Amino acid sequence: MASRGVRARTTLAAMLVVAVALLAGAAALVVLVRGSLREGLENTAEQRAAELLARPGDATADDDDLDDVAWQVTRADGTVVRSSVPLPDEPADEVRLPGADHPYLVVTDREDDTKVSVAVSLEELDDSTSALVTPLAVGLPLLVLLVGGVTWVVVSRALAPVERIRREVEEITGDRLDRRVPEPASRDEIGRLARTMNRMLTRLQDAQLRQRRFVADASHELRSPVAGLRQVAEISQAHPGALPDGELAGTVLEESTRLQRLVEQLLLLTRADAGGVDGARSDVDLDDLALWEARRIARGGLAVDTTGIGGGRVRGDESALAQVVRNLVDNAARHARDTVAVGVRTAGDTVELTVDDDGPGVPAGERERVFERFVRLDEARARDAGGSGLGLAIVREIVTAHGGSVAVTTAPGGGARFTVRLPA
Numbered sequence: 001m002a003s004r005g006v007r008a009r010t011t012l013a014a015m016l017v018v019a020v021a022l023l024a025g026a027a028a029l030v031v032l033v034r035g036s037l038r039e040g041l042e043n044t045a046e047q048r049a050a051e052l053l054a055r056p057g058d059a060t061a062d063d064d065d066l067d068d069v070a071w072q073v074t075r076a077d078g079t080v081v082r083s084s085v086p087l088p089d090e091p092a093d094e095v096r097l098p099g100a101d102h103p104y105l106v107v108t109d110r111e112d113d114t115k116v117s118v119a120v121s122l123e124e125l126d127d128s129t130s131a132l133v134t135p136l137a138v139g140l141p142l143l144v145l146l147v148g149g150v151t152w153v154v155v156s157r158a159l160a161p162v163e164r165i166r167r168e169v170e171e172i173t174g175d176r177l178d179r180r181v182p183e184p185a186s187r188d189e190i191g192r193l194a195r196t197m198n199r200m201l202t203r204l205q206d207a208q209l210r211q212r213r214f215v216a217d218a219s220h221e222l223r224s225p226v227a228g229l230r231q232v233a234e235i236s237q238a239h240p241g242a243l244p245d246g247e248l249a250g251t252v253l254e255e256s257t258r259l260q261r262l263v264e265q266l267l268l269l270t271r272a273d274a275g276g277v278d279g280a281r282s283d284v285d286l287d288d289l290a291l292w293e294a295r296r297i298a299r300g301g302l303a304v305d306t307t308g309i310g311g312g313r314v315r316g317d318e319s320a321l322a323q324v325v326r327n328l329v330d331n332a333a334r335h336a337r338d339t340v341a342v343g344v345r346t347a348g349d350t351v352e353l354t355v356d357d358d359g360p361g362v363p364a365g366e367r368e369r370v371f372e373r374f375v376r377l378d379e380a381r382a383r384d385a386g387g388s389g390l391g392l393a394i395v396r397e398i399v400t401a402h403g404g405s406v407a408v409t410t411a412p413g414g415g416a417r418f419t420v421r422l423p424a
Helices: 002-054 123-171 189-238 247-273 286-298 318-335 391-401
Strands: 069-075 080-083 104-111 114-121 282-285 303-309 313-316 339-347 350-357 405-410 416-423
Touching: 002 069, 002 104, 002 114, 002 123, 123 189, 189 247, 247 391, 282 286, 282 318, 286 303, 286 318, 286 339, 286 350, 313 318, 313 416, 318 339, 318 350, 318 391, 318 416, 391 405, 391 416
Parallel strands: 303 339
Antiparallel strands: 069 080, 069 114, 104 114, 282 313, 339 350, 350 416, 405 416
């Protein structure tokens, strides 16, 4: 398992680091102890040499034990004056004396034509080093193993929440997005990971619910025109001549047009979900789009006020922005009693598009919901008079993709005012 791999790698890394550090420390300790002991022996030998130089004639062979200190006094011509044991004439730091089991450290001192050589046994130095190395050789591996065991336990406890999170995530499927991973009480990295994962699961659950609602609503909307087409076809087939001339063709044309419009809106929303509504960018005169749509709905006998349309240029996808203006104007025309007002103005770095109607308006509590998909505030409204509930959702998706915002407030005439703000 991955957690065991992490636990093993962490433990081995800790043991390796501690072992290297302890070995380096132990080696430094042994070197320092040997150096200190050797310096003490050198001082002892130098002190003995100074005593022999002060009274070379009084030195006797039985003053020292061969196992501890050996000495020799010679003249400049090499003649040995006194000695406890013969020492080599060649200068050397360490020598081996006959009958001795350990090397000797040799210190030489001169005065006039007299040379004194003192050899001090290194047995104490070797014994002290052995006494230090033995416990280090036993203790260091035990200490490394202790560190490894403690590290294993600590890492195991630290990874226990991760293993619980992993087991819970393994049980989560597309049908069980309501489940959440356990969140540790600690505020460390693992706790933040668990909280982030739960927020991700919440977003996935919300997206799934929106998708299911969208599929259900889309199926319902598509079923209506299909059912209308089937109904008139069955009547025409069962009772030839029962429908007036042209009614079958008119119904088929009306319902197929409505079906086509609905499919196009669904495709546009699909593009919006995939981030594809922001196409090729170009300079777009928003006032031209507003005037075109105002003239279009004016042909239907509705009074349209265009006095508020001024210059306003933005950069974006012209076809998508034209869809925004058309959807807002069509929405206003459906709800207006007599008049629709369209305005465009530039305010600093923002171009503002407003579409007003003198209809019933949008209640304050519903002003955010109207931009959701398949939402119609007047559910009793006839479908041929009302929209599919996708127009305003499309407006918000396109405006958001262009870095703008859209909101609904109360119009000066008492109806609804939709305001779109886009970067100039």
